[in-house]
Amino acid sequence: MNRPRGMPVLRSRVLTSIRRHVPFAAVAVVALVAAPLLLEPFRLGLLAKYLCYAIVALGIGLAWGKGGMLTLGQGVFFGLGGYSMAMYLKLTEAEGGLPDFMGWSGVEELPALWAPFANPVFALGMAVLGPVLLAVVLGTLVFRQRVRGAYFAILTQALAAAMVILLVGQQGLTGGTNGMTNFFELFGQDLADDSTQRGLYLVVASVLGLLYLGTRQLVESRYGRLLVAVRDGEDRVRFLGYDPALVKTVTFALSAGMAGLAGALFVPVVGIISPALLGIVPSLELVVAVAVGGRHALAGAVLGAVVMGYAKTAFSEQFADGWLYLQGALFILVMTLAPKGIAGLVGRLRNARAA
Amino acid sequence: MLELRDVTVEFDGFRALDGVDLTVPEGELRFLIGPNGAGKTTLIDVITGLTRPAAGSVRFGGHDLVGRKEHQIVRLGVGRTFQTSVVFEELTVIENLDLAAGFRSPLWSLARRRKGVSEAVAEALARTGLEELAERSAGVLSHGQRQWLEIGMLLAQRPRLLLLDEPVAGMSKDERARTGELLTEIARDHTVVVVEHDMEFLRRHASTVTVLHEGKVLVEGSVEQVGADPRVQEVYLGRRKAEDVVGNRP
Numbered sequence: 001m002n003r004p005r006g007m008p009v010l011r012s013r014v015l016t017s018i019r020r021h022v023p024f025a026a027v028a029v030v031a032l033v034a035a036p037l038l039l040e041p042f043r044l045g046l047l048a049k050y051l052c053y054a055i056v057a058l059g060i061g062l063a064w065g066k067g068g069m070l071t072l073g074q075g076v077f078f079g080l081g082g083y084s085m086a087m088y089l090k091l092t093e094a095e096g097g098l099p100d101f102m103g104w105s106g107v108e109e110l111p112a113l114w115a116p117f118a119n120p121v122f123a124l125g126m127a128v129l130g131p132v133l134l135a136v137v138l139g140t141l142v143f144r145q146r147v148r149g150a151y152f153a154i155l156t157q158a159l160a161a162a163m164v165i166l167l168v169g170q171q172g173l174t175g176g177t178n179g180m181t182n183f184f185e186l187f188g189q190d191l192a193d194d195s196t197q198r199g200l201y202l203v204v205a206s207v208l209g210l211l212y213l214g215t216r217q218l219v220e221s222r223y224g225r226l227l228v229a230v231r232d233g234e235d236r237v238r239f240l241g242y243d244p245a246l247v248k249t250v251t252f253a254l255s256a257g258m259a260g261l262a263g264a265l266f267v268p269v270v271g272i273i274s275p276a277l278l279g280i281v282p283s284l285e286l287v288v289a290v291a292v293g294g295r296h297a298l299a300g301a302v303l304g305a306v307v308m309g310y311a312k313t314a315f316s317e318q319f320a321d322g323w324l325y326l327q328g329a330l331f332i333l334v335m336t337l338a339p340k341g342i343a344g345l346v347g348r349l350r351n352a353r354a355a
Numbered sequence: 356m357l358e359l360r361d362v363t364v365e366f367d368g369f370r371a372l373d374g375v376d377l378t379v380p381e382g383e384l385r386f387l388i389g390p391n392g393a394g395k396t397t398l399i400d401v402i403t404g405l406t407r408p409a410a411g412s413v414r415f416g417g418h419d420l421v422g423r424k425e426h427q428i429v430r431l432g433v434g435r436t437f438q439t440s441v442v443f444e445e446l447t448v449i450e451n452l453d454l455a456a457g458f459r460s461p462l463w464s465l466a467r468r469r470k471g472v473s474e475a476v477a478e479a480l481a482r483t484g485l486e487e488l489a490e491r492s493a494g495v496l497s498h499g500q501r502q503w504l505e506i507g508m509l510l511a512q513r514p515r516l517l518l519l520d521e522p523v524a525g526m527s528k529d530e531r532a533r534t535g536e537l538l539t540e541i542a543r544d545h546t547v548v549v550v551e552h553d554m555e556f557l558r559r560h561a562s563t564v565t566v567l568h569e570g571k572v573l574v575e576g577s578v579e580q581v582g583a584d585p586r587v588q589e590v591y592l593g594r595r596k597a598e599d600v601v602g603n604r605p
C-alpha cells in the first residue's frame with residue numbers, strides 16, 4: 001500500500017513541508033534579527049533568561065506532555081548544569097587561586113571535585129552529561145519498579161528539596177545559600193559588555209531553536225508515537241514487546257540534558273546561580289508555565305515559559321508580592337477552562353476557522 | 356509448542372489455578388471455557404508473564420517462560436489481547452499497527468519518521484479489513500473495530516502463538532460473525548488460544564475445547580466430547596443439559 005510517487009505528490013509534500021516550517025521560520029527571524037535590534041540591552045538580557053527557562057520547558061513538554069512523566073524536579077538538572085558552568089567561570093576568574101567564596105568559608109586548598117572544571121570542555125560536557133547520567137540512574141531505578149504518576153512526581157520533587165539541602169550544607173564547595181556570583185568574563189569576553197550579552201542571547205536563542213527542531217522531529221517520529229503510547233497505556237505497550245522503562249528513561253534523560261544545558265547558559269546570562277534558583281518553587285513554576293502554554297504542544301511549552309517569565313517580571317515590577325497569587329490563579333483558570341493551555345486555544349481557533 | 360505443567364497460582368490464599376496441565380500443539384485453535392472465576396484469564400496472565408505462578412512450569416517452543424518479563428515473552432512470539440481492548444486513541448489505525456510491528460527494531464532506529472507502510476502492517480490491515488480507516492485516529496473506532504485493530508496489531512507482530520481473551524464480548528451479531536471469519540482465517544497459519552464465554556460462537560468455530568473449573572482442568576476434547584461429558588453438565592452448566600449449550604445443534 002505504498003503511496004504512489006509522482007510529481008503532484010512530491011509537490012504537495014514540499015508545500016506541506018514549507019507550510020509546516022513557516023511559523024517556526026517567522027519566530028526565528030523575530031528572535032534572531034528583530035529582538036536584538038529593537039530591545040534595549042536590559043530587556044534583551046531578560047529575554048535571554050526566559051529563553052533559558054524555555055529550554056527547560058521544552059524538556060518538560062517532552063517528558064510530561066508527550067511521555068506523561070510529571071517531573072517536578074527539573075531544577076535539579078538545571079542546577080547541575082548551572083553549577084558546572086559557574087565552577088568553570090569561578091576558576092578562570094581566580095586564575096589558579098581559590099574562588100572568592102572559598103576563602104570566606106575557610107577553605108584553603110582547591111577541592112579535588114573542582115579541579116577538572118577549570119577545563120571549559122569538561123565543564124560544558126558535565127553540564128549536560130551530569131544531568132543525563134543522574135536521570136538515567138534515577139529512571140532505571142524508578143521506572144523498572146513501575147513507579148509512576150503522582151509517586152514519580154513526588155519523588156522528583158523530593159530530589160529538588162534534597163539538592164537544595166545538599167548545596168546549602170556544603171558551603172565551602174558550593175557557596176551555600178548565596179550560591180556563586182561575580183562572574184566577569186567568559187572565554188575572554190567581558191560579561192558586562194553589551195555585545196557579549198547580545199552574543200549570549202543569540203547563542204541561547206539558537207540553541208533553543210535547534211533543540212526545538214530536534215525535539216519536534218523526535219516527537220513526530222515512530223519513537224514519539226511509542227512515547228505517546230507509553231503515556232496512554234504503559235501496560236499495553238509492554239505486551240507489544242517494548243520495555244516502557246527504557247523508553248521513559250531515555251526520554252527523561254533527554255529532558256534532563258536539556259535542563260542542564262539551559263542551566264549552563266543561564267549562568268553567564270544572568271550572572272548568578274544559587275539554590276533559590278533551582279529548588280522546588282522554580283521547578284514548579286516551570287511546570288505551571290508549561291501547563292499554561294499547553295503541555296501537549298512543544299511550542300506551547302516554550303511559549304508558556306516565555307510568557308510566564310515576562311508576566312512575572314512585569315507584574316513584580318508593579319506589585320512585588322502579588323505575582324504568586326496571580327500565578328496560582330492563572331494556573332487554576334487554565335486547568336479548569338482550558339486544560340490544553342494557550343496552545344489548545346490556538347488550535348481550537350484554527351479548527352474553528354477551518355470549519 | 357505451549358506446555359503448562361502443574362501450574363498453581365495463589366492470590367492471598369485463594370487458589371486461582373490449581374495444578375493445571377495444558378498442552379497446545381502447533382497450529383491448533385484451542386478454546387478455553389469455564390464459569391466465572393474458573394481461572395481462564397489467570398491462565399493467560401501466567402503464560403504472558405503478568406502473573407507469576409507459585410509452582411509449575413510454562414514452556415513455549417523450548418523456552419521456559421516463568422520469571423521472564425512481559426516484553427521478553429512477547430519477543431519470543433507470544434501475543435495477547437485483553438478483555439477490554441486497549442488501542443492508542445491518539446494515534447491513527449496505521450500508527451497503532453506500525454507501533455506493534457516495530458517492536459523488534461532497536462529503540463534508536465525508531466527516531467525517524469514512518470515512511471510508507473511495511474509489509475506486515477499492510478497485511479494486518481487487509482486481514483482485519485481496516486484499510487479504509489487506516490488514517491483515522493483509533494479514538495473514533497467502534498468497539499468491534501477496536502477489537503479487530505487489536506487482533507491486527509497482534510498479527511502485525513507475526514507471533515507464533517496468539518492468546519485472545521474474549522474477543523467477541525460486547526459485539527453485535529454482525530461483528531461476531533466477522534470476528535469468527537477472522538479467527539478461522541488466522542487459525543489457518545497460527546496457533547491460537549481463545550478464551551470465550553459466548554457459546555454460540557464456540558459451537559460455530561471451536562474444534563478443541565478445554566474446560567476449566569475452580570482452577571483445574573475439568574475436561575479436554577472436541578466440542579462433541581465436552582458437550583456430552585456429565586461433569587461439564589454438572590459443574591459448568593448447572594441443571595441444564597450440556598447439549599443445550601455446547602452440544603451440536605440439531
